[in-house]
Amino acid sequence: MTETKQVLNLIRGSMSQFSDKEQKIARYILRNPQLIIHTTINQVADDLDIAEATVFRFCRRLGFKGYQALKIALASEVVETVVDIHEEISEDDSPIEVTDKVFHSNIKAIERTNEIQNEESIKTVIDKLTETKNVYFYGNGGSGIVAQDAQHKFIRLGINAHAYMDSHLQLMSASQLNNQCVAFFISHTGANVDILDVVEVAKEKGAFTIAITNYAKSPLSKAVDIALYTLSDETKYRTEAISSRIAELSIIDALYVNYHIQNLEQAKNAVSEMRRAISKKRL
Numbered sequence: 001m002t003e004t005k006q007v008l009n010l011i012r013g014s015m016s017q018f019s020d021k022e023q024k025i026a027r028y029i030l031r032n033p034q035l036i037i038h039t040t041i042n043q044v045a046d047d048l049d050i051a052e053a054t055v056f057r058f059c060r061r062l063g064f065k066g067y068q069a070l071k072i073a074l075a076s077e078v079v080e081t082v083v084d085i086h087e088e089i090s091e092d093d094s095p096i097e098v099t100d101k102v103f104h105s106n107i108k109a110i111e112r113t114n115e116i117q118n119e120e121s122i123k124t125v126i127d128k129l130t131e132t133k134n135v136y137f138y139g140n141g142g143s144g145i146v147a148q149d150a151q152h153k154f155i156r157l158g159i160n161a162h163a164y165m166d167s168h169l170q171l172m173s174a175s176q177l178n179n180q181c182v183a184f185f186i187s188h189t190g191a192n193v194d195i196l197d198v199v200e201v202a203k204e205k206g207a208f209t210i211a212i213t214n215y216a217k218s219p220l221s222k223a224v225d226i227a228l229y230t231l232s233d234e235t236k237y238r239t240e241a242i243s244s245r246i247a248e249l250s251i252i253d254a255l256y257v258n259y260h261i262q263n264l265e266q267a268k269n270a271v272s273e274m275r276r277a278i279s280k281k282r283l
Contacts, residue, residue, distance in 0.1 A: 006217075007074045008033060010062055018058075024048055025058045029074070037075045038115060041067040064216065065227075068118045072216035072229045075116055106246045109232040113247035117254075121226055125182075126258045128208050129159065132182050136207075137163040138170050138198050139186035146186050146212075146248045153256045157263070158270030167194040174198045179206035187211070188230070188244050190218025199223045212251055214244050 011026045018026055028048055029036055036044070044067075045052040056066055064070040089101050129135060135154055137147035144165030151163035164170045177183060183202045187195045190213035199220065202209055209224040214232060221227040230247035260267045 007062070007070065007077055014062070021050055021054050022058050022061070024050065025055060033074055033077070037071060065222065068116075068121065068229075069216040069221065069227070072116055072231070075112070075231055076215070105243055109230070109243040109247045110250050112231040113229070113250060116229055116231055117251075118228075121228060122254070122258065124226055125210055125228070125255060126262055128182050128210075129154075129255070129259050130263055132180055132208070133159050134181045135159050135161045136173060136177065136181060136183045136202075137161070137186065138174075138183065138195060139163075140165060140167065140192055140194055142242075142245050143186040143188060143192075143248070146245060146252065147184070149249060150184065150186075150252045153252060154259070156271055156274050157256070157259060157267045158273075159259075167198075170194065170198045171201060174201040174205065174207075177202050177205040177207040179208075181205075181207040182210065183207045184210045184212060185220060185224060186213075186248060187218075187220050188214050188248075190215045190220030192220070196220060196223065212248050 008030060011029060015023060015026055025044070025048060028044065032039075041052050041055050044055050048055075059065075059067050059070040062070060064073065089098055093101070137150045139145070139147035144163075147163040147165065151161045154161040162173065164173050174183070181202075183199075185195050185199055190211065196219055199209055200223070203223070209226075211220045211224040211227040212230065213220050213227060214230045215221065216227070216229060221229075228251050230244045230251065232244040232247055
């Protein structure tokens, strides 16, 4: 197990400042950090016989946007790291053993990311996509590849989708957004200065902003309207950003399928037109 750091120590250090109900919540989290990762805010409220609003305010007092953000940050502290045999790659491993461990590491990143998804957040994003039809994806480096994959997917559904990897083009694009646009910002750390600059411009123009990131208390997650989170670990030969890319792609896939289902007739027609157009590229 990783050594618990930020959230639990923050709670312990603030205990004397909490009200009676806040102390009740704090003790609950300290006793059950693993359980919290898989528990909804209403379950916590029911277990403690307090209002959901009280739990929400407790999370805000700790510096989080809400319960989901606290849960993500807590998860990054208590998940198992390099101890799993499938994640610990050795120089003595055969090529097939390395391959097996890489696959299991990716699978684990996807499973953990799936566990922390918030239904309300997913629904809000899908509703925004349905309302606007103008979607912009921003990312640098490896995250830029994820942005391009997102554009490739959503343009198939009849959405006016764009992806930008160059920091200058990102700013130029953001300057033309308005309140009819949805802007995704993909950053593993959530601390990329170029991306944060683009977020600032997009918000000034009234766009609805969404982050896909690994850190709940990052500058990016705090700056956007809503955040979707990945959860991945770092191993000896793979940074957490590598496996998180698989998780980011999975979030994009989930949004794609959800949008397709919610806008079935439009999506069906768009896919049909797309297939007709690209069929000219085949012999």
